[in-house]
Amino acid sequence: MRPIWLLIWVCQQLPATLTPVVLIHPLPPSRPPSFHSSLQTTGPISGFPTATDTVTPRQPRGHKERLITGNRLTSWAFSDAFVAEEDALRWARDRAREAGLRSVSPGTGAALRMLAATVDAKAVAEIGTGTGVSGIHLLHGMRPDGVLTTVDPEPEHQQFARQAFRAAGFASNRARFIPGHALEVLPRLADAGYDLVFCDGDRLESLDYLAESLRLLRPGGLVAFEGVFASGRTVDSGPQPTEVIRLRELLRTVRESPELVPSLLPVGDGLLCAVKR
Numbered sequence: 001m002r003p004i005w006l007l008i009w010v011c012q013q014l015p016a017t018l019t020p021v022v023l024i025h026p027l028p029p030s031r032p033p034s035f036h037s038s039l040q041t042t043g044p045i046s047g048f049p050t051a052t053d054t055v056t057p058r059q060p061r062g063h064k065e066r067l068i069t070g071n072r073l074t075s076w077a078f079s080d081a082f083v084a085e086e087d088a089l090r091w092a093r094d095r096a097r098e099a100g101l102r103s104v105s106p107g108t109g110a111a112l113r114m115l116a117a118t119v120d121a122k123a124v125a126e127i128g129t130g131t132g133v134s135g136i137h138l139l140h141g142m143r144p145d146g147v148l149t150t151v152d153p154e155p156e157h158q159q160f161a162r163q164a165f166r167a168a169g170f171a172s173n174r175a176r177f178i179p180g181h182a183l184e185v186l187p188r189l190a191d192a193g194y195d196l197v198f199c200d201g202d203r204l205e206s207l208d209y210l211a212e213s214l215r216l217l218r219p220g221g222l223v224a225f226e227g228v229f230a231s232g233r234t235v236d237s238g239p240q241p242t243e244v245i246r247l248r249e250l251l252r253t254v255r256e257s258p259e260l261v262p263s264l265l266p267v268g269d270g271l272l273c274a275v276k277r
């Protein structure tokens, strides 16, 4: 039995009062739950901490909070296990782990697959090929004649992705690998030529990716950004690195753009999606 199913099964067998005690264990309790304080801020965008925010002093976690946290973790794990991943995906994940790369979570992959199918994607552009985990999910959701154009400056990553796509059963003409940095490659791609743009490259460049995506997408096309929670740092009121500041700017810009219909999906490390009107 896979560990996730074992975890879910074990939780189901436990009395409800014990479940949160078991599930609270994996949470790093090093910071106070600043999310609640950040929701009350009056910064330029509600829900985001500002430099002047004060953080509520650390409170001992109550039973109810533990229960909610426990349920959330179980639900998240359940969502990750909901769509089974094939051998080729596991192989690509293993290559990513060895190379020290993040790859999209199974839940995020399933969401990407579903989004590609929703827009009946024939042409998808991906920034950040990695070892091909997100690419396989996108290809599964696209039309059978759809082509994924994927950009990455690391030829070794793209080589793994090429092997993974082949192992997943996709013909070589289903993917176009372009080596290079996104901001050098994207300007060469056709205006309004894409149904979906998936951004998972350099987070410092997120706003530039958004501008390029708006140019690349047809009306009704969809842009998605992986990792916008930045492991919880996006809503943490403590000092944050530039990449987190950039992600907050991205979230604000997408939310306020009259050109976009956004949704922030709580899968994996946060998948920011928006449809271009």
Ligand SMILES: C[S@@+](CC[C@H](N)C(=O)[O-])C[C@H]1O[C@@H](n2cnc3c(N)ncnc32)[C@H](O)[C@@H]1O
Pocket (backbone or CB within 6 Å): 096, 101, 102, 103, 104, 127, 128, 129, 130, 131, 132, 133, 134, 135, 151, 152, 153, 154, 157, 180, 181, 182, 183, 200, 201, 202, 205
């Ligand atoms: C997190 S990994 C992508 C994982 C991949 N989407 C997946 O789920 O398998 C980020 C990738 O972005 C690439 N990258 C870094 N800077 C980039 C840039 N400026 N343009 C395009 N890709 C970039 C890295 O080489 C790396 O392969």
